[in-house]
Amino acid sequence: xxxxxxxxxxxxxxxxxxxxxxxxxxxxxxxxxxxxxxxxxxxxxxxxxxxxxxxxxxxxxxxxxxxxxxxxxxxxxxxxxxxxxxxxxxxxxxxxxxxxxxxxxxxxxxxxxxxxxxxxxxxxxxxxxxxxxxxxxxxxxxxxxxxxxxxxxxxxxxxxxxxxxxxxxxxxxxxxxxxxxxxxxxxxxxxxxxxxxxxxxxxxxxxxxxxxxxxxxxxxxxxxxxxxxxxxxxxxxxxxxxxxxxxxxxxxxxxxxxxxxxxxxxxxxxxxxxxxxxxxxxxxxxxxxxxxxxxxxxxxxxxxxxxxxxxxxxxxxxxxxxxxxxxxxxxxxxxxxxxxxxxxxxxxxxxxxxxxxxxxxxxxxxxxxxxxxxxxxxxxxxxxxxxxxxxxxxxxxxxxxxxxxxxxxxxxxxxxxxxxxxxxxxxxxxxxxxxxxxxxxxxxxxxxxxxxxxxxxxxxxxxxxxxxxxxxxxxxxxxxxxxxxxxxxxxxx
Amino acid sequence: xxxxxxxxxxxxxxxxxxxxxxxxxxxxxxxxxxxxxxxxxxxxxxxxxxxxxxxxxxxxxxxxxxxxxxxxxxxxxxxxxxxxxxxxxxxxxxxxxxxxxxxxxxxxxxxxxxxxxxxxxxxxxxxxxxxxxxxxxxxxxxxxxxxxxxxxxxxxxxxxxxxxxxxxxxxxxxxxxxxxxxxxxxxxxxxxxxxxxxxxxxxxxxxxxxxxxxxxxxxxxxxxxxxxxxxxxxxxxxxxxxxxxxxxxxxxxxxxxxxxxxxxxxxxxxxxxxxxxxxxxxxxxxxxxxxxxxxxxxxxxxxxxxxxxxxxxxxxxxxxxxxxxxxxxxxxxxxxxxxxxxxxxxxxxxxxxxxxxxxxxxxxxxxxxxxxxxxxxxxxxxxxxxxxxxxxxxxxxxxxxxxxxxxxxxxxxxxxxxxxxxxxxxxxxxxxxxxxxxxxxxxxxxxxxxxxxxxxxxxxxxxxxxxxxxxxxxxxxxxxxxxxxxxxxxxxx
Numbered sequence: 001x002x003x004x005x006x007x008x009x010x011x012x013x014x015x016x017x018x019x020x021x022x023x024x025x026x027x028x029x030x031x032x033x034x035x036x037x038x039x040x041x042x043x044x045x046x047x048x049x050x051x052x053x054x055x056x057x058x059x060x061x062x063x064x065x066x067x068x069x070x071x072x073x074x075x076x077x078x079x080x081x082x083x084x085x086x087x088x089x090x091x092x093x094x095x096x097x098x099x100x101x102x103x104x105x106x107x108x109x110x111x112x113x114x115x116x117x118x119x120x121x122x123x124x125x126x127x128x129x130x131x132x133x134x135x136x137x138x139x140x141x142x143x144x145x146x147x148x149x150x151x152x153x154x155x156x157x158x159x160x161x162x163x164x165x166x167x168x169x170x171x172x173x174x175x176x177x178x179x180x181x182x183x184x185x186x187x188x189x190x191x192x193x194x195x196x197x198x199x200x201x202x203x204x205x206x207x208x209x210x211x212x213x214x215x216x217x218x219x220x221x222x223x224x225x226x227x228x229x230x231x232x233x234x235x236x237x238x239x240x241x242x243x244x245x246x247x248x249x250x251x252x253x254x255x256x257x258x259x260x261x262x263x264x265x266x267x268x269x270x271x272x273x274x275x276x277x278x279x280x281x282x283x284x285x286x287x288x289x290x291x292x293x294x295x296x297x298x299x300x301x302x303x304x305x306x307x308x309x310x311x312x313x314x315x316x317x318x319x320x321x322x323x324x325x326x327x328x329x330x331x332x333x334x335x336x337x338x339x340x341x342x343x344x345x346x347x348x349x350x351x352x353x354x355x356x357x358x359x360x361x362x363x364x365x366x367x368x369x370x371x372x373x374x375x376x377x378x379x380x381x382x383x384x385x386x387x388x389x390x391x392x393x394x395x396x397x398x399x400x401x402x403x404x405x406x407x408x409x410x411x412x413x414x415x416x417x418x419x420x421x422x423x424x425x426x427x428x429x430x431x432x433x434x435x436x437x438x439x440x441x442x443x444x445x446x447x448x449x450x451x452x453x454x455x456x457x458x459x460x461x462x463x464x465x466x467x468x469x470x471x472x473x474x475x476x477x478x479x480x481x482x483x484x485x486x487x488x489x490x491x492x493x
Numbered sequence: 494x495x496x497x498x499x500x501x502x503x504x505x506x507x508x509x510x511x512x513x514x515x516x517x518x519x520x521x522x523x524x525x526x527x528x529x530x531x532x533x534x535x536x537x538x539x540x541x542x543x544x545x546x547x548x549x550x551x552x553x554x555x556x557x558x559x560x561x562x563x564x565x566x567x568x569x570x571x572x573x574x575x576x577x578x579x580x581x582x583x584x585x586x587x588x589x590x591x592x593x594x595x596x597x598x599x600x601x602x603x604x605x606x607x608x609x610x611x612x613x614x615x616x617x618x619x620x621x622x623x624x625x626x627x628x629x630x631x632x633x634x635x636x637x638x639x640x641x642x643x644x645x646x647x648x649x650x651x652x653x654x655x656x657x658x659x660x661x662x663x664x665x666x667x668x669x670x671x672x673x674x675x676x677x678x679x680x681x682x683x684x685x686x687x688x689x690x691x692x693x694x695x696x697x698x699x700x701x702x703x704x705x706x707x708x709x710x711x712x713x714x715x716x717x718x719x720x721x722x723x724x725x726x727x728x729x730x731x732x733x734x735x736x737x738x739x740x741x742x743x744x745x746x747x748x749x750x751x752x753x754x755x756x757x758x759x760x761x762x763x764x765x766x767x768x769x770x771x772x773x774x775x776x777x778x779x780x781x782x783x784x785x786x787x788x789x790x791x792x793x794x795x796x797x798x799x800x801x802x803x804x805x806x807x808x809x810x811x812x813x814x815x816x817x818x819x820x821x822x823x824x825x826x827x828x829x830x831x832x833x834x835x836x837x838x839x840x841x842x843x844x845x846x847x848x849x850x851x852x853x854x855x856x857x858x859x860x861x862x863x864x865x866x867x868x869x870x871x872x873x874x875x876x877x878x879x880x881x882x883x884x885x886x887x888x889x890x891x892x893x894x895x896x897x898x899x900x901x902x903x904x905x906x907x908x909x910x911x912x913x914x915x916x917x918x919x920x921x922x923x924x925x926x927x928x929x930x931x932x933x934x935x936x937x938x939x940x941x942x943x944x945x946x947x948x949x950x951x952x953x954x955x956x957x958x959x960x961x962x963x964x965x966x967x968x969x970x971x972x973x974x975x976x977x978x979x980x981x982x983x984x985x986x
Contacts, residue, residue, distance in 0.1 A: 030627075030630070032562070032563045032623070032627065033563075033567060033570070033623065033626050033627075034563045034565045034566070034567060034614065034623070037563035037564075037565060038563070039560070039561070039562050039563065039627050040560060040561040041560055042558035042559065042560045042642060045558070045559050045560045045561055046558070046559070048561075049559060065535035065538070065539065066535065066538050066539070066542060067532070067533060067534055067535045067538045068532070068533040068538055068541075068665065069525070069532050070525045070526075070527045070530035070531070070532065070663055071530075071616075071647055071649075071663055072527045072530060072586070072663070073527070074526060074527060075593065075601075075602055076601065076602075077526070078593070078602060079601045079602055085602070089593045089602050090592060090593065090594075091591060091592055092591065092592070092593065093565070093588045093591060093614070094588060094589065094590040094591065094592070094593065094604055095586045095587060095588050095589075095616070096587065096588075096589045096590065096604065097587040097589065098584060098585065098586060098587065098651040099583060099584055099585070099587070099651065100568065100571070100582045100583065100585065100587065100615070101583075108568075108569065108572045109568055109569075109571060109572055109578070109582050111587055111589065111613055120604055121527065121586070122593070123588070123616070130525070130526065130527070133526050134523075134525065134526075134532050137523070143838060149535065153647075154564055154646075154647065156564075158591040158592065170563055170564055170565070172561065345636060
């Protein structure tokens, strides 16, 4: 791609601009001709494919299967669950007609008024309604349960302000929709998937997360409880990285899905739903990257190692290529993905900057002197350090290094989060501290009114009521009323 | 799922009903609440995942990368390529508004008239236009070429008459869109992907195909040439299983995509596009299945082997399970997917019928006598034959058997096709023969008028001008005018 390697805006200058610059310059995504919709470019999509592959494996290991449900939802379906309609039947893409025809004036196409749909269709903002209308036909008895389906799909929410990956009108995601015979089972499933998400975020994305429950204000429209994982970005703002909803019997009631239980008693089915989206790529970028570009966790990097030859003539290149081929074979045998960039149009310096920008975890450079000495130069993207090492057992060294990088960037993110997470006990302090960003652990009286007041006055929201950690009761920092435990406040994406 | 194992309609009674019954009863897919859109159920989707995995690997091995482009296309984009607009700007889903609101009468939701889009958006029926509008920003010089992108996506074509998998309003597919510096390269790519499709159809789906070129009448709207693979179903009707289009510079011209060539001369970019869809599952079903249910090729079966225990008590089941565990381990070590169905709610006879219906290639049954004798009963789905074999080297036996089944069902389909493919030399004979179904190889004068006449009078279309085989010239069976080679006629899905 023709593209100048201009400097990124630095994070300290303008974090938001840095993010936008980086997404574009690292060839991850770009805005499209359609307002709010993005084009996910091959390098960005390759990260999504890695995310998909790992999550899909984890879903299947926990007993789930994939399926596919229609992208269109009849308008009337959205009204069936009372709370769901308020949450999702607002800004959405509405299909009203099914035909275009040539304009009588010969100037292009017009919507054919004769092709108006009897009932408008909504492009799914989430699929609970169409899926539960389908499950009604699948479930008669407890023997048909549980149903543990996931789908990988595109969804549309007509957002007013969009940002690449973080908030786009169309985005890609997975949505799990499960049906159970008992409340306990559905709740267990909801929590199990929260654990899967947390495990994925921490082990693969190297993003530390807080597991918690949303307050009523922040709950998914139609859920009895929304569990979430919350991550902290480098600018001190929070990002919700995944949610798992306990839906109770709400959707079963809305779509009249009942089953005969073991005692021959008819009951409504219990449900969960859970999802993560291409937003995770935004989280990945904002957690690890620096002023030189992306820093990708080895577990999700499209390629983990890049090898750049440094040569004066064809003969040298041939010798280096021969040696590189050996290294590549050894790395691949260990399951390490590697790219040998012998492109003759670009200079090594250009390549170094390019792969730094693209966040390739490990870069090898091999020149004439390395050939002589049986060595190679290894550069780490996370620390930007270099060392020259012997080619002997190089694959083992690199394998260890990749593990170390994965661990190191997690630790760095963990330490950063720790450094900006603190307990705050008075609302006056809160107003000062929230300006500095980070997670604030505070007592809250549990009422939507107090939460709303804090949000209005400080733009901070309760990210979650954490499941783990300190559970000591206290008094609300605003009202002085009793609080059962501290909750996590932050400003959020 | 609660479902009675009723008999399928037989193929000879009503082929079309047999197909519909089979798709539903084998739990592959069902119609949804949205007209013309299907729900792909887990068992059907598992086949699609196998298809995706193999094709995706083949695409990557031939140098392609995945990306994702918006599902919405601005209405005006469709008008930019003169022929494309006639082909695709007709029956489509048109998004006209971006908001719903509560009806003033309190009776549900209405479209908010204040949220009318300035320009309507079309849900992609295919993505040439949105992708070429994007490529404009990616391409300046020959150094930016080729671009070899594929996307896995859903598309919508507002079909009047739909059938599960074969023709649905929304379907899943992949679409490759490539950009090249020269005509020769674009044409080479078009043909390369045709070979990939043919290879996939024959090796994995076990469906023999004819590779050919479409006539002008049947060409993709906007292409200079459409290459295709054509398969023959058991009822003697043809099914187009994949297409690869040479687009020339049509879309580059429509979206003004130029590049500086090696001689510093500005030229329009050359293009190809190619796709296969969930229709392939329809082809798979109709090529191999029988009156007992699905027959799946081992290469694409969600699981290749099922093991059913036959026991009188828990003790027997425990002993059988122990033995089965050993077999499972050995099979998995060879990469063979296997399911042990120890479900206590269903009798062995029910399970046998169920897995026959679902087309599992190999079924093992193990009872008390097998335990004593160190044997197992093996049933082949393709031939419905059974044999009792020793457990010694059972995994090697099964591995060979799976290969043999794959080969056998291909050969069976190949022989069937051969038996109903014949040369026809007079139009009178043609009118008789076309009623019997199959591929008819005939001379045609190369004019759209003659082709159209034949279609009107006989409902047969030219499936393709085959690339391989007999190229002897002759005279058109209708007009007596010269013909350069025989073409393939059939009635088609």
